[in-house]
Amino acid sequence: MKKYILSTGNISPQQTFGQPFTQAEIITYTGNRMAAAEPDYSKLIDVKLIRRMSRIIKLGVAAAMECLQKANINAPDAIITGTAYGCLQDTEVFLTRLVENKEELLAPTAFIQSTHNTVGAQIALMLKCHAYNNTFVHRGFSFESALLDGCLLLEEQKANTVLIGGIDEITDTSHAILTRLGLYRRGAKGGEGAAFFLLANQPSGSDYARLDGMETLYKPKTVRDVEAAIQSFLAANGIGMHDVDLVITGQNGDAKGDAIYKQLSAVVWNNTPATGFKHLCGEYPTATAFALWLAAEILKEGKAPPAVGQVTVDKPVKRILICNHFQNIHHSFFLLTAC
Amino acid sequence: MDKEQLMADLKKQIITQLNLKDLKPEDIGNDQPLFVEGLGLDSIDALELIVLLQQEYKIKLSNADEGPKVFQSVKTMAEYIIAHQGQNA
Amino acid sequence: MSTKVFVAGVGVISSIGNKVAENLHALEHSKPGMGEMSLLQSVHKTLPVAEVKRSNAELVAATGLPAHTTRTALLSSIAAREAFDDAAIPGFDRLRTGFISANTVGGMDKSEDFFVTFHANAATGRLRDVVNHECGSATEIVADQLGIRNYISTISTACSSSANAIFFGARLIKYGQLDVVIAGGADALAKFTLNGFNSLMILDQEFCKPFDENRKGLNLGEGAGYVVLVSEKVAATLNKPVYCSLSGYCNANDAYHQTASSPDGTGSFLAMKGALEQSGLTAADISYINLHGTGTQNNDIAEGAAIKQLFAPHYPKMSSTKSFTGHTLGGCGGIEAVFSVLSIKHGITYPNLRFHTQMKELPFAPETSFSKNVPVQHVLSNSFGFGGNCSSLIFSTL
Numbered sequence: 156m157k158k159y160i161l162s163t164g165n166i167s168p169q170q171t172f173g174q175p176f177t178q179a180e181i182i183t184y185t186g187n188r189m190a191a192a193e194p195d196y197s198k199l200i201d202v203k204l205i206r207r208m209s210r211i212i213k214l215g216v217a218a219a220m221e222c223l224q225k226a227n228i229n230a231p232d233a234i235i236t237g238t239a240y241g242c243l244q245d246t247e248v249f250l251t252r253l254v255e256n257k258e259e260l261l262a263p264t265a266f267i268q269s270t271h272n273t274v275g276a277q278i279a280l281m282l283k284c285h286a287y288n289n290t291f292v293h294r295g296f297s298f299e300s301a302l303l304d305g306c307l308l309l310e311e312q313k314a315n316t317v318l319i320g321g322i323d324e325i326t327d328t329s330h331a332i333l334t335r336l337g338l339y340r341r342g343a344k345g346g347e348g349a350a351f352f353l354l355a356n357q358p359s360g361s362d363y364a365r366l367d368g369m370e371t372l373y374k375p376k377t378v379r380d381v382e383a384a385i386q387s388f389l390a391a392n393g394i395g396m397h398d399v400d401l402v403i404t405g406q407n408g409d410a411k412g413d414a415i416y417k418q419l420s421a422v423v424w425n426n427t428p429a430t431g432f433k434h435l436c437g438e439y440p441t442a443t444a445f446a447l448w449l450a451a452e453i454l455k456e457g458k459a460p461p462a463v464g465q466v467t468v469d470k471p472v473k474r475i476l477i478c479n480h481f482q483n484i485h486h487s488f489f490l491l492t493a494c
Numbered sequence: 495m496d497k498e499q500l501m502a503d504l505k506k507q508i509i510t511q512l513n514l515k516d517l518k519p520e521d522i523g524n525d526q527p528l529f530v531e532g533l534g535l536d537s538i539d540a541l542e543l544i545v546l547l548q549q550e551y552k553i554k555l556s557n558a559d560e561g562p563k564v565f566q567s568v569k570t571m572a573e574y575i576i577a578h579q580g581q582n583a
Numbered sequence: 584m585s586t587k588v589f590v591a592g593v594g595v596i597s598s599i600g601n602k603v604a605e606n607l608h609a610l611e612h613s614k615p616g617m618g619e620m621s622l623l624q625s626v627h628k629t630l631p632v633a634e635v636k637r638s639n640a641e642l643v644a645a646t647g648l649p650a651h652t653t654r655t656a657l658l659s660s661i662a663a664r665e666a667f668d669d670a671a672i673p674g675f676d677r678l679r680t681g682f683i684s685a686n687t688v689g690g691m692d693k694s695e696d697f698f699v700t701f702h703a704n705a706a707t708g709r710l711r712d713v714v715n716h717e718c719g720s721a722t723e724i725v726a727d728q729l730g731i732r733n734y735i736s737t738i739s740t741a742c743s744s745s746a747n748a749i750f751f752g753a754r755l756i757k758y759g760q761l762d763v764v765i766a767g768g769a770d771a772l773a774k775f776t777l778n779g780f781n782s783l784m785i786l787d788q789e790f791c792k793p794f795d796e797n798r799k800g801l802n803l804g805e806g807a808g809y810v811v812l813v814s815e816k817v818a819a820t821l822n823k824p825v826y827c828s829l830s831g832y833c834n835a836n837d838a839y840h841q842t843a844s845s846p847d848g849t850g851s852f853l854a855m856k857g858a859l860e861q862s863g864l865t866a867a868d869i870s871y872i873n874l875h876g877t878g879t880q881n882n883d884i885a886e887g888a889a890i891k892q893l894f895a896p897h898y899p900k901m902s903s904t905k906s907f908t909g910h911t912l913g914g915c916g917g918i919e920a921v922f923s924v925l926s927i928k929h930g931i932t933y934p935n936l937r938f939h940t941q942m943k944e945l946p947f948a949p950e951t952s953f954s955k956n957v958p959v960q961h962v963l964s965n966s967f968g969f970g971g972n973c974s975s976l977i978f979s980t981l
Contacts, residue, residue: 207841261779263545263779263783266775267969268841273970277841279836280971288971290740291736293722294717294719296736336710373734374732
């Protein structure tokens with residue numbers, strides 16, 4: 156199902172918000188944590204509303220607002236978000252008080268803001284948007300599920316434009332716990348961000364790119380299964396690997412996880428330029444939202460900006476394949492074509 | 495308890511508890527309506543103020559319906575606190 | 584592509600029973616599930632809660648899952664397995680299958696204990712108590728048990744979560760992506776949610792009275808409910824009749840306030856109206872409404888106002904089964920979907936327990952007794968959550 160990306164909005168560990176990415180310099184991070192480069196929210200969101208928004212809500216709302224403003228759309232026909240960890244800061248604030256006060260004298264704001272659908276709900280509230288509103292919270296498929304739901308709505312003709320976002324945050328606590336769980340012990344860096352997209356059924360004439368397809372693969376047993384899934388994905392879209400100009404892969408610095416991409420590059424895209432994207436945004440369950448944003452940026456420009464850094468492509472980039480996995484459990488592939 | 499001092503303290507506490515970062519205590523009038531018009535606070539803020547009352551002044555508002563009257567303004571809050579001082583939560 | 588989606592199996596565990604038959608028995612004999620807190624360890628011991636009458640150890644033994652499994656995952660496993668077994672789909676392994684589950688608590692029942700230790704010293708706390716914190720973990724634990732791999736996802740939209748999961752599953756079947764979807768949700772009681780709702784001052788200190796003029800709030804509950812949705816093609820291969828069809832569904836947003844519903848129930852109205860439009864039915868076709876009916880001042884008046892606007896002057900039978908099960912949060916859409924399906928299958932409607940006085944704003948009152956031999960054609964099930972997230976499902980007889 157081909158859908159058109161009208162607009163994007165992205166707050167990430169790079170200077171991706173409020174300016175063309177082609178002009179940005181890459182920020183490199185030492186250590187294993189990449190924090191989002193946040194704008195001055197008071198310029199974007201009413202002060203009366205900001206007071207009740209924790210960081211992740213501001214991240215999501217600002218990115219969504221930029222996406223809508225760039226497309227000049229006030230009210231999308233659906234708002235769908237994907238977040239694996241949800242509103243961590245609010246959860247921690249409430250939990251901390253619960254523990255310290257032994258379940259007494261608990262103020263409600265943090266609890267209310269801790270529900271996973273708060274970002275989507277806040278956007279609807281600000282826009283007074285009564286349309287379909289959903290939030291997916293499935294680990295490395297959270298963003299992909301949101302995207303599928305949005306594309307389905309467009310297919311069903313229940314919507315003309317859908318706003319879809321992938322958001323996850325890091326807090327000191329979550330970083331400490333994920334570090335103890337071993338996520339960063341082999342070289343990966345934790346990241347965070349909020350990336351939103353406005354999708355439509357029909358081309359507008361000034362779209363970023365066309366999303367031709369998206370597939371997910373859960374717990375493949377071998378790399379051969381992943382390879383077969385990619386080949387089948389390309390075939391279902393009526394193309395072969397030779398039709399792809401650039402592959403964007405989810406290598407994150409973790410040698411074990413990255414080995415999969417090495418194997419795939421040898422058998423699937425051995426002749427196609429490939430670049431990672433997680434050196435820009437870090438590793439987190441909804442990082443594919445950043446990848447989709449990057450692909451859309453590249454296709455709009457026709458070439459990979461210097462800021463990407465990892466690849467030189469000699470010819471114009473007209474078609475991109477994104478291949479990502481999260482902990483080798485959640486694999487996803489996206490195919491995009493220039494408009 | 496000195497009512498003027500109490501009202502000055504309350505203003506600071508309200509600003510902190512409700513994260514009203516753009517306000518200074520002198521921006522809140524003693525008689526200014528806190529809810530709907532005036533400061534424009536809502537039902538969640540009312541719950542936060544109930545916690546404030548208990549935390550800082552050990553006064554328990556067991557019925558949320560009492561809220562609108564008690565929290566009408568900083569002055570009514572101060573008067574309620576003075577009237578209920580010594581009643582442990 | 585399938586134009587119709589059918590319900591081939593149901594499964595439920597709640598404070599009124601550990602399986603469908605037990606829940607039905609309790610509903611028929613007016614036996615509510617709320618009572619004194621016995622499993623949850625909270626200081627608020629006087630608050631009535633509707634606990635599933637099984638300890639974690641008993642649930643672990645019943646499911647075969649590891650001992651440290653979160654209670655949400657355990658409850659989900661029981662109900663999903665019951666639904667799966669009930670549907671008994673021939674050749675399940677050869678079909679394209681999906682599991683769409685919903686929850687709001689995730690593994691918080693374990694994480695909140697981890698946090699006590701972690702908060703004192705960040706190097707302490709057992710990692711196995713936090714590794715399944717995410718909502719999606721419970722889903723994968725159960726999907727792996729049932730052998731579902733084609734499509735798995737988790738939804739979390741507060742109290743409308745599992746209703747949203749059910750109709751997302753239906754749409755995946757209609758679109759031709761999947762043949763069978765087990766959909767619904769679960770939530771376990773946790774100190775986090777109990778204290779959260781307590782801080783909002785919307786918990787009743789007594790057993791709740793949904794839609795009563797003198798209602799004082801909700802009782803928190805826990806449980807899980809799932810339906811097995813199948814395409815027309817799969818329905819034709821089954822060895823027993825399907826229960827009913829899922830004929831209508833809609834999600835709309837109230838966009839009024841973070842937690843409170845608009846006084847006229849805009850979101851609720853739009854969700855119910857949209858579900859009717861989707862099903863091609865009119866309000867007069869509805870035989871029974873399973874109300875969201877939490878028992879809070881705000882929800883019941885908003886939902887009531889929306890029903891008045893949509894259904895006047897003829898109101899169908901209606902009741903809130905939360906008067907039995909308490910408010911099971913992420914599980915309520917799924918649990919109440921199962922009750923709605925059973926209403927059609929058995930021609931029954933349920934009472935709204937502890938109802939005495941009609942709300943002065945409303946020209947209708949819920950059912951106060953259990954009825955049999957009711958010609959139930961179409962059931963509307965409402966689930967309205969924080970963030971203005973309002974969903975309605977319509978189940979229809981064949």
